[in-house]
Amino acid sequence: MNGRVRPRVAVSSCLMGEPVRFNGGHSRDRFLSGELDPYVDWVRICPEMEIGLGTPRETLRLERSPDGPRLVTRKTGVDLTDAMTSLAIARGRGLDVDGYVFKSRSPSCGVHGVAVHAGDVAVERRGRGVFAARILDAHPLLPVEDEGRLNDALLRETFVERIFAHARLRALLESDWRARDLVAFHSRHKMQMLAHDPAVYREAGRVVAQAGLRSRGELAADYGRVFGTAFARKAGIGRHVNVLQHCMGMLSDSLDPIRRADLAEVIAAYQAGQVALSVPATLLRHHARGEAAEYLRDQTYFSPYPQELRLRNHVPV
Template sequence: MTGERVRPRVAVSSCLLGAAVRFNGGHSRDRFLSDMLSDHVDWVPMCPEMDIGLGTPRETLRLERSPQGPRLVTRKTRRDLTAPMTALAAERAATLRVDGYVFKSKSPSCGIHGVPLYTDEAVADRRNRGLYADAIMNAHPLLPVEDEGRLHDDVLREAFVERIFAHARLRALFEGDWRPRDLVTFHSRHKMQLLAHDPEAYRAIGRLVAEAGTCPRDRLATAYRHAFCTALAVRGTIGRNVNVLQHCLGMVSCHLDRERRADLVEVIQSYQVRHVPLSVPLALLRHHVRGAGAAFLREQTYFFPYPDELRLRNHVPA
């Protein structure tokens, strides 16, 4: 069972990779990003504060409430940096060609949630995004986005990594000289993965692909990209994974004896009741798929959505 290895292009706050660009002249190097994920993705490091000419070390920034919306202001000298940061974000958003983005948490420019908004010296609201991150996310609503803090959560980490690799495979398809039959092949390989996220979208996308030979190529690509990325943004659940595992079991069942079928049923049930991680039934299924002659299942990205070395399916669901 093999899958094409397309390396995602991922934008990242450069301090998270160890660049000394923080306000205090330091960095915020994240071990998962720099030590593990770096072997499998191509980073596009960015630091919007440095890019608008702020050097390091520098005065700290904060978001302040105004009638025109949040303003990005230096804390002591009260310098308003809203205009240059907004201009940079608009320029980046217009040219951004990546499969995901990892932002620095809590930053008034790059935070994606929980950024405080001030009125005078009091915090008026803590439910904001940083000015730069907000512009990027509004311009690219389907782009997989996380911050390094949320990536410490096993579920969020796996969901983000799965999405960036799926986006990268889709990008590789549409950047090439693809034909409708290539999209049909791509979709066929992703069927079980889509089903694990959004069964309703899985059926709708199937109807879209059925018209691949008659729909104009550009319109087809736009519609498929939107539907595919929207479906994968839906969080997979234990119930949906069990549904997919049972589908796969049904496809190989005729090649197995009673004892092996019973083993698979038992381990799927163990996952369903949160006794084992998803990696356990998947490993057993992958083993049987290799020897069962099930060509359709051998090509399913559901079994290898990202490199196995990342070991992201080894957590027991809470």
């Protein structure tokens, strides 16, 4: 299952090259529409078009009010907040996706740093788009980013890792699964979860220990919550090093001193910011295969998404 399930990802339509921007153009993103496109199924959404604004159209902005930012047309001051909120609530209710990529700084779709105005003056730049805010309220654990932040190598890797993890769990829970299937799923994801949040990893283990004792609905809901919570925290260098050393310990008895020393040296080089995570991870996976260490070999930690995306090739800073 590792890397083979196709995530369903909602995306602002303009980022996929659709001419739905206010000026009749688009904001095609090369990574989304190029490198990532072969591996995901897109759910394209343009809330401005869906509330009937059309294109080209008057530009929008967030305007400060006592009840929170209002979405208004820039020149004529038409208030579109209620229409956009109603759409977001309806969309959020039926949204069944593994992630969402929003258009950055959009007064409808921006997730971070959207300008809020008082008259013609931007009085703050920490707002959130009206549509995006309601979607996030409805799905607080949904992997979400905007295309601007995906230019950062670590944020890009983290987002892609989350959508594939989310998709694997969705595929399991949509199947005719049994308690043993959830136990096996959790077993494959242990090292990956440990790299993100050790405390939640332990909580997930306690949930799985109840498999077979609780209803499938309750078990699925609780495991989905802790699984999503774990992956919502970025995996830092220190936690990666902990996992890498843990995996090396599992292989220690079957490796000769030279190979153990090589592994320790490569892990130390990653910790020092001298090599990318892909270097020690690939070496560990190679040894796991060679030593027929099935449990370690099958860990999603070593293949959290298709290898062709090469997202672990950046050197940490």
